[in-house]
Amino acid sequence: MIKIKNVRKIYQTGVVETHALRDVSLEIKDGEFVVVLGPSGSGKSTFLNVVSGLDSVTSGHIIVDDEVITDMSDKELTNFRRRKLGFIFQSYNLLSNLTVYENIEVGKNLSHNPIEIDELLEKIGMTIEKDKYPYQLSGGQQQRVSIARALAKNPSILFCDEPTGALDETTGKQVLEVLQRLNKELNTTIVIVTHNIAIKDIADKVIHMKSGEIYEIEDNQQKKLVEEISWS
Amino acid sequence: MIIKNILKGMIKKPFAMIGIISMVLLAGCLYVSLGYTLFVTEDTVNQFVVDYKQEDFTFQMNSSLSDEEKEVYQVDYIYQLSNSDQKTLINNRINLLENEYQINIEVREYKQLSIHELDKEITIRLFTDSKDINLTYVEKGRLPEANNEIALSMVFAENNDLQLGDNFKINQSTYKIVGFIYLVDYIYPQLTNELFALDTSKQALGMLNEDSFSNLEAPKDVDYVGKFLKGNYTEEEIKEIDHFYMVNLVDAKTNFRTGAVYGEIKADRAMINALSVIILFLAVIIIGIVVNKSIQMEKNQIGVLKSLGYSHLRLLSAYMIYPIIASVIGSGLGYLTGYLLAHPLIDMFRSMFQMPMHHIQFNFMIFIYSIVLPIIVLNIFSFIIIYFLVRKKPLELMRVKVSQKVNFIIKRIPQLFKKKSFNTRFKYSIALRGLGKLFITFIGVVVSSIYLIFALSFSQSIDSIIHVSSVQANYQYQVIYEYPTQTEKSESDDRFMIMPSEIIIGDDEVKVQLMGIDDKLNKYQLKNEAGKNLVPILYDNEDGVVVSSMLSTIHNIDLNDSITLHLLSEYGSENEIEMKVVGIMENYTTPYVFMSIKSLNEQYGLDDNWYNGLWTDQKITQNVKSIVHKEEMIDSIEEMMSLFKAFIYVMVVISVILAFIVLIIISIFNIQDNFKTISFLKVMGYKDKEITTMVLNIYLPIILVGYLVSIPITIMSIRSMMVTISSELNFAFPIQLSTSYIIFGFIIIFLTYYLSLRIARRRLNKIPLQEALKINE
Numbered sequence A: 001m002i003k004i005k006n007v008r009k010i011y012q013t014g015v016v017e018t019h020a021l022r023d024v025s026l027e028i029k030d031g032e033f034v035v036v037l038g039p040s041g042s043g044k045s046t047f048l049n050v051v052s053g054l055d056s057v058t059s060g061h062i063i064v065d066d067e068v069i070t071d072m073s074d075k076e077l078t079n080f081r082r083r084k085l086g087f088i089f090q091s092y093n094l095l096s097n098l099t100v101y102e103n104i105e106v107g108k109n110l111s112h113n114p115i116e117i118d119e120l121l122e123k124i125g126m127t128i129e130k131d132k133y134p135y136q137l138s139g140g141q142q143q144r145v146s147i148a149r150a151l152a153k154n155p156s157i158l159f160c161d162e163p164t165g166a167l168d169e170t171t172g173k174q175v176l177e178v179l180q181r182l183n184k185e186l187n188t189t190i191v192i193v194t195h196n197i198a199i200k201d202i203a204d205k206v207i208h209m210k211s212g213e214i215y216e217i218e219d220n221q222q223k224k225l226v227e228e229i230s231w232s
Numbered sequence B: 001m002i003i004k005n006i007l008k009g010m011i012k013k014p015f016a017m018i019g020i021i022s023m024v025l026l027a028g029c030l031y032v033s034l035g036y037t038l039f040v041t042e043d044t045v046n047q048f049v050v051d052y053k054q055e056d057f058t059f060q061m062n063s064s065l066s067d068e069e070k071e072v073y074q075v076d077y078i079y080q081l082s083n084s085d086q087k088t089l090i091n092n093r094i095n096l097l098e099n100e101y102q103i104n105i106e107v108r109e110y111k112q113l114s115i116h117e118l119d120k121e122i123t124i125r126l127f128t129d130s131k132d133i134n135l136t137y138v139e140k141g142r143l144p145e146a147n148n149e150i151a152l153s154m155v156f157a158e159n160n161d162l163q164l165g166d167n168f169k170i171n172q173s174t175y176k177i178v179g180f181i182y183l184v185d186y187i188y189p190q191l192t193n194e195l196f197a198l199d200t201s202k203q204a205l206g207m208l209n210e211d212s213f214s215n216l217e218a219p220k221d222v223d224y225v226g227k228f229l230k231g232n233y234t235e236e237e238i239k240e241i242d243h244f245y246m247v248n249l250v251d252a253k254t255n256f257r258t259g260a261v262y263g264e265i266k267a268d269r270a271m272i273n274a275l276s277v278i279i280l281f282l283a284v285i286i287i288g289i290v291v292n293k294s295i296q297m298e299k300n301q302i303g304v305l306k307s308l309g310y311s312h313l314r315l316l317s318a319y320m321i322y323p324i325i326a327s328v329i330g331s332g333l334g335y336l337t338g339y340l341l342a343h344p345l346i347d348m349f350r351s352m353f354q355m356p357m358h359h360i361q362f363n364f365m366i367f368i369y370s371i372v373l374p375i376i377v378l379n380i381f382s383f384i385i386i387y388f389l390v391r392k393k394p395l396e397l398m399r400v401k402v403s404q405k406v407n408f409i410i411k412r413i414p415q416l417f418k419k420k421s422f423n424t425r426f427k428y429s430i431a432l433r434g435l436g437k438l439f440i441t442f443i444g445v446v447v448s449s450i451y452l453i454f455a456l457s458f459s460q461s462i463d464s465i466i467h468v469s470s471v472q473a474n475y476q477y478q479v480i481y482e483y484p485t486q487t488e489k490s491e492s493d494d495r496f497m498i499m500p501s502e503i504i505i506g507d508d509e510v511k512v513q514l515m516g517i518d519d520k521l522n523k524y525q526l527k528n529e530a531g532k533n534l535v536p537i538l539y540d541n542e543d544g545v546v547v548s549s550m551l552s553t554i555h556n557i558d559l560n561d562s563i564t565l566h567l568l569s570e571y572g573s574e575n576e577i578e579m580k581v582v583g584i585m586e587n588y589t590t591p592y593v594f595m596s597i598k599s600l601n602e603q604y605g606l607d608d609n610w611y612n613g614l615w616t617d618q619k620i621t622q623n624v625k626s627i628v629h630k631e632e633m634i635d636s637i638e639e640m641m642s643l644f645k646a647f648i649y650v651m652v653v654i655s656v657i658l659a660f661i662v663l664i665i666i667s668i669f670n671i672q673d674n675f676k677t678i679s680f681l682k683v684m685g686y687k688d689k690e691i692t693t694m695v696l697n698i699y700l701p702i703i704l705v706g707y708l709v710s711i712p713i714t715i716m717s718i719r720s721m722m723v724t725i726s727s728e729l730n731f732a733f734p735i736q737l738s739t740s741y742i743i744f745g746f747i748i749i750f751l752t753y754y755l756s757l758r759i760a761r762r763r764l765n766k767i768p769l770q771e772a773l774k775i776n777e
């Protein structure tokens, strides 16, 4: 359960103040599939960063499973991320000298009750590629590996910032499919940040952002499967 | 425009540049400081020797009379003559020698004594001013004119804070200090043969007027010093001087008190040359890595530029900014710091080699070698390396992910380290990704370790030299009488017969101390390195001798070798005998040859009960030519060794600095190369400490290997240089390196590595999390 109360984030660059988040409040339930939608510059990434403890808030509170992360020190935050969170970004950040298997190990290594790598490889459909190096994979494959890496430590929440941003429709949908399946099978809370409006149909909850504000929270009663949606 | 880009990058990431500059600086500073010191020392000695008419050689008068002389005086030895007869005879001899060899001979009389003054034991050797040879250099004040005036050696005065006008007591007489001086025949004031060390605050040279000198109650000694009339001489001319009247002839270059300075200059020069070249070489490799990195980072732009028609040369010249800046700033600063450092260094040298040192003057050669040469070397080699780096085809450069491809070694990792933990495999994958960095680390560690191990081994040897010299003597005093005696010695004392002799090795004659000893020794110990008593072996072999390890090392004398002894003495005959080496005594500082006292005496036509020396606990004073207190001897060895210890510390510091610079540069490269990885590991929840271990602390195995490799390299090179080093130093040393020293050395290297990690980690901690969120191009 994530509770976000009156969160503000102001970036100060020189004399310029950017209000990236203006009084944002929200609740996300366990196991929910959430999509944060908004145009570029609307504060989506900022939202994801502060909710996941990568960045500090200017004011307000964020509570994750009864832990007030806005009060935590850097060390506590590191520990918190380690226990609870997984991340996926538009760039895959795979380590080029490690094989697929070993890259997933980087994530698994952080946890006491990890998910077996072979199981994950099967779920992302890359069992055959497990000994390959990143440069031998396509972008979509690399992103799936990074999903497996994020999930290997069995996080309760997975944050994804534009996970399909660098992919074409087919591979992008493959990635989303994996996410959807994992949400169902592992009951992982998933928060996806995107500017791609087509993605909203697969979410339980859609959060619309504009100029650092949430202007609408939409509960999606008829969740669609990934194969049912299309980009344009 | 490319240059601007490169410059900006340099300012944003200055560490590599700072590292390269510091290496060039270190090399330059070493070269310049020692270079100037040696230059000034050499310049000074060359002029000092000429201006103050240093002796060309020194010798002792043969105390045996020649056949003609015997006919005139009807005695065998000089000391059997009356004082006035002695004078006439010696004057006749001098005249004869002067005419025969076209030389000038002067009598250098001195009195040496141990006094208690300034709250310590001081050994002082007193002279009177000389006329034509070995003139006195007056640094301050004047020479003594009145009775009870004294001039003292400058360095001694400085080290004891003595001022002109102060009083100085020798035994019961008080002298007023009127001058401070340097003596050209005591540049390295070695005051006894037994004490070869130099404690400048405890060893003094002094000058009295004729009256005070002759009134001073102390045994008088005489050196005969000679100089060629034509003003110069060659080694051959020295060798040609060979006369019955002259024994123990030594030329000034060979004589330690006048010649030691040349050996030191030679050895130091070789050391700084080698060290500076190695450091420059490392700097070149690091420049190669930096440029390669920067090209990798900018490879797209370079590819575009090249496809637009930029030539290799344009690009290359832009990247040459690295070596140009590094070499100009580095060698410039190196020259300056070296120049400043030269002043205290020269002062240090002056207390070792006591001369009126010249002021530092600009030296064109040092300037060229320290500034122009590094600039040329660094730039030429960097040019070659950069040329190969920018030569790649435009498309090759622009092809994406070129840098992400894994090399063949990394592909092996999964198989090689299958059983290893994830952390280990991760480390290897990072470490092996940059083979250049790995190589630099290895070379850097090997080079530093060689210096470190050399220093450690040397330090251990020194300890054991001191140990050996203190353990082997159970006596308090070593007494040498003026002439042989038959008087009954006390039961507990050991007697010996000492004869100055030579052994003949090839064409060379090497001065040795030939000792005849009894088969029962109470106080003296004749033991080999294994601690075995060598006296029985010596007595079992009639033609056997035992040599000291100093002789054995410097002149390559092994067990069972035959050596030719050239017996010459003030007492009599001169002949050659062949002897077999049956033992090597552990003594690194004295050129001893031992035989049984019986066979030695036989050579001189004396029977068993003659001897001229004692190892005893009594402080004997009658008829004594020299007496050495054991403590004094050990002190002197320790003093000498402390000089080398200082040298060792300098080596350790240099090697640590070198290792540190290399390791810190490599760590920082590592952070730069793995910037995104580090950031992403942080986002995932890895702690800074864990990341340090995974990304930075990856070179421990290679450091260990580098260190271990350097051990045999060092030992082998010491061994191959042993003869040279030992003859320069005038003592031998055992090559030793115990496990504890090896571990100690590794701890030093390890701590250096750890320190570099600590510093690098601070940079690692500063890497923001957001870096991972940025989009890959």
Ligand SMILES: Nc1ncnc2c1ncn2[C@@H]1O[C@H](COP(=O)(O)OP(=O)(O)O)[C@@H](O)[C@H]1O
Binding pocket: A011, A012, A013, A018, A019, A020, A038, A039, A040, A041, A042, A043, A044, A045, A046, A047
């Ligand atoms: N580190 C930062 N410093 C200053 N301004 C920032 C920073 N990060 C984001 N911003 C600004 O905050 C606003 C929101 O940015 P962001 O959260 O990245 O939007 P989105 O992800 O929706 O495109 C933008 O105007 C952006 O310029």
Ligand SMILES: [Mg+2]
Binding pocket: A044, A045, A046
């Ligand atoms: Mg964004």
